[in-house]
Amino acid sequence: MKYLFLIFLMNLLHQYAGKSLRRDGSSLKSFEDIKNEIAGYTNIAKAIIDLAxxxxxxxxxxxxxxxxxxxxGPRLSGSKNLEAAIKYMFSALQEDRLENVHxxxxxxxxWERGEEFAVMLEPxxxxxxxxxxxxxxxxxxxGITAEVIVVASFDELHKRAQEAKGKIVVYNEPFINYGETVxxxxxxxxEAAKVGAVASLIRSIASFSIHSPHTGEQSYQPDVPQIPTACISVEDAEMMSRMSLRGTKIVVxxxxGAKTYPDSLSFNTVAEIVxxxxPEQVVLVSGHLDSWDVGQGAMDDGGGAFISWEALSLIKDLGLRPKRTLRLVLWTGEEQGGVGAKQYYQLHKENISNFDIVMESDEGTFxxxxxxxxxxAEARDIVREIMTLLQPINVTAVYNTADGTDIAFWMRDGVPGASLQDDINKYFWFHHSQGDTMTVQDPNQMNLCAAVWAVVSYVIADMEDMLPR
Known part of the structure; x- marks a missing residue:
């Protein structure tokens, strides 16, 4: 009996050579089969690239x-401009003949910043x-008039806590990278309030500056007094640091006039190719429609939102309809910590098994x-193979992490995630500043980004099997 079982097992292994077995006994494709399937999209990928x-x-x-x-213009959470932007996009997506626009x-x-003014009085x-x-x-x-204490780190602030009481803390922290310095x-x-400071001024989180402050989100803690806080330019932070190191007294x-109002009604904007x-399975491509209230929000994240729209437009214009639904989501409230994305996740997470991949572009479209x-690892191998379809434009690399405030909720639950990787060297020159305008954007680079976004999303949406988790 033992030998009969061995013979049966050998025959079974021979029958499924190169295949994987599901728990129900049916076969999965070998990676060679998947490579061949992906290679079959070569002409479609070329057509998308050529069109874009x-x-x-x-x-x-x-x-x-x-x-x-x-x-x-700029589209701050809760503002009339953001309302206008959402109405604009709702109409534009309908005019583009996308499906299920809602x-x-x-x-x-x-929150509104109101009047802002700062002046050095001494020296x-x-x-x-x-x-x-x-x-x-x-x-x-x-207003507040107070002497300044300049520190380069939280450690220095805590060591000089007695000096900070009743003063304005100026942080002149060096830019290391965004994740660390932010x-x-x-x-x-x-941290300044914990040592009794009356306000804090933070050197802008920027790798380069032409006397331009950069805004962004900050968080108070329930058990710590709230004090006014703003960013200043790199140049002013360094100047006050030099003055301080020379022993010069600085008074600012x-x-x-900032005000915080009750939460406002806004919307995530959605469109599809079913x-x-x-159709119940989803490949999600996205960017966020809101921005800060400075510049035009063209780079952060107008570019990411619009190449996500463009990906669906390219696929539609070629008369393609993938097996799965391609869903465009233009998030709201991202700059306040992914507020819109979190509520979208809560609404749709019951269908999490149907989300094939979530994609977000929010680090520029350079x-x-x-x-x-x-x-x-299995899904990464498949994505690597898909990226070979982009050899005509020499965009084939796959990096080990995906970033995106709005897709993080899904990735934490095991849904594959992807983010566009581009030349980010100049991104933080303009990030959250008056410099974030259309002048930063390059049409040729946006064409390439749109082509990448469209090829990847279409192929994943059209392959016979979802990405393995």
Whole structure:
């Protein structure tokens, strides 16, 4: 009997050579089969690239974005501009003949910066360029006038805690990278308040500056007094640091009229190309429609939102309909910590098994180099193979992590995630500043980004099997 079983097992192994077995006994494709399936998309990928980079759709995402940003301007959470932007996109997506265009309601924070003014009074009169940080409280109407203490780190602040009481803390932290240095913007006010400071001014989180402050979100803590907080330019932070190191007394007058209102009604904006075979399964492409209230929000994240729209437009224009549904989501309230995305996740997570991959572009649309990917090793191998279809534009790299505030909720639950990787060297020159305008954008680079986004999303949506988890 034992030998009969061995013979049966050998025959079974021979029958499924090169295959994997499901728990129900049916076979999975071998990786060689998957490679052959992906290779079958070579001509479609070439058609998408040709249309985006050389054909009738050339520069379309750039031109659409230029009209949008020039018409609407910056789009802060809770603002009339954001309302106008959502209405604009709802109509534009309908006019583009995409399917299931609709709005999903979301409650978002509503903060306005109001009047802002800062001036150095000692050792000389000097106007300080500032941008209040999100959710900051206002100063008293007459403002705050206080001596400055300049520190380079939280450690230095805590060591000099006795000196900081009653003063304005100026952080002159060096820029290392965004993920590390942004902690000063996020927590600077809280740490300064813990040692009795009356306000905090944070060196802008920027790798390069032309006297331009950069805004962004910051967070108070329930058990710590709230103090006004703003970012200042790299140049002013360094100047005050030099003065301080020479023993010079610095006095600053700060006035901020920020107000926080009750949460406002906003919307995530959604459009689709409905799948032909597995319409309940979803490949999600996205960017966020809101921005800060400075510049035009063209780079952060107008570019990411518009290449996501462009991906669906390219696929539609070629008459393609993938097996799964391609869903475009333009998030709201991302700058306040992914508020819209979190509510979308809560609404749709019961169908999490139907989400094949979630993709977000939110680190610029400069010259692309590849795709950041988060998922299983098996899924990564498949994505690597898909990226070979982009050899005609030399964008084939797959990086080990995917970034995106709005897709993080899904990735934490095991859904594969992808983010566009591009030349980010200049991104933080303009990030959250008056410099984030259409002048930063390059139509040729946006064409390439759109081609990458469209090829990857279409192939994943059209392959017979979902990505393995």
């Amino acid at each position: 980079v050389h054909g009738k759709a050339q520069n379309r995402s750039y031109e659409r974005l230029a009209v949008f940003t020039d018409t609407i 709005l999903e309601p979301v409650k978002v924070p509503h 000389r009169n000097h106007s300080i360029a500032i941008l209040g940080l999100g959710n900051s409280i206002a100063t008293p109407p007459e 902690q000063y913007r996020l927590q600077g006010a809280v 007058h700060l006035r901020m 799948g032909s075979k597995y 010259k692309p180099s590849g795709l950041g990917f988060a998922g299983s």
